[in-house]
Amino acid sequence: MKKQILIAFLLLCSASLIKAQDIKKSQPDSLIKIIPFGEGKHTSYLYTIGGKLQTREDVLIRLMRYAPSAVEGSKAKTEATWGYVSWGGTGLSLIAATIVYATHNSHVGETVGIVNGQTAFIYQHHSLAGAYILTGIATGFLTSAIINLVNARKHADKALELYNEQYQ
Numbered sequence: 001m002k003k004q005i006l007i008a009f010l011l012l013c014s015a016s017l018i019k020a021q022d023i024k025k026s027q028p029d030s031l032i033k034i035i036p037f038g039e040g041k042h043t044s045y046l047y048t049i050g051g052k053l054q055t056r057e058d059v060l061i062r063l064m065r066y067a068p069s070a071v072e073g074s075k076a077k078t079e080a081t082w083g084y085v086s087w088g089g090t091g092l093s094l095i096a097a098t099i100v101y102a103t104h105n106s107h108v109g110e111t112v113g114i115v116n117g118q119t120a121f122i123y124q125h126h127s128l129a130g131a132y133i134l135t136g137i138a139t140g141f142l143t144s145a146i147i148n149l150v151n152a153r154k155h156a157d158k159a160l161e162l163y164n165e166q167y168q
């Protein structure tokens with residue numbers, strides 16, 4: 001009888017040791033989930049952490065606290081900044097190209113004069129090279145803005161992915 005009690009006791013002890021090795025998450029679900037809402041141009045996103053709605057700033061703070069996602073978040077911020085600078089460069093270049101074209105087209109310097117004994121309009125010849133160059137610059141800025149904003153989105157997605165990997 002003592003042998004059976006001893007075996008039962010050892011089995012219970014080993015079962016409790018196995019149960020003690022089971023790791024339970026002491027943290028709540030900290031995954032950041034993105035929920036799109038709205039339709040068409042009015043589409044936006046909601047962020048949840050542990051099933052509770054969070055503001056965009058709260059999510060950014062959490063992403064910046066975790067080192068691997070902070071690196072990607074910084075890259076996303078830098079790319080977005082350069083994207084907005086490029087958008088501004090596009091606008092300024094287009095405005096300048098429009099001004100140059102408006103001041104250098106053939107109708108700006110037209111005068112009335114006598115040609116072969118008859119009155120006629122005399123057009124001065126202006127170079128539109130400046131307008132063409134500024135249009136090319138605007139196109140380059142536009143391309144740069146698109147590339148930078150796409151890269152910013154990729155880095156932001158990567159930052160969120162790296163943050164969520166630690167909880168999976």
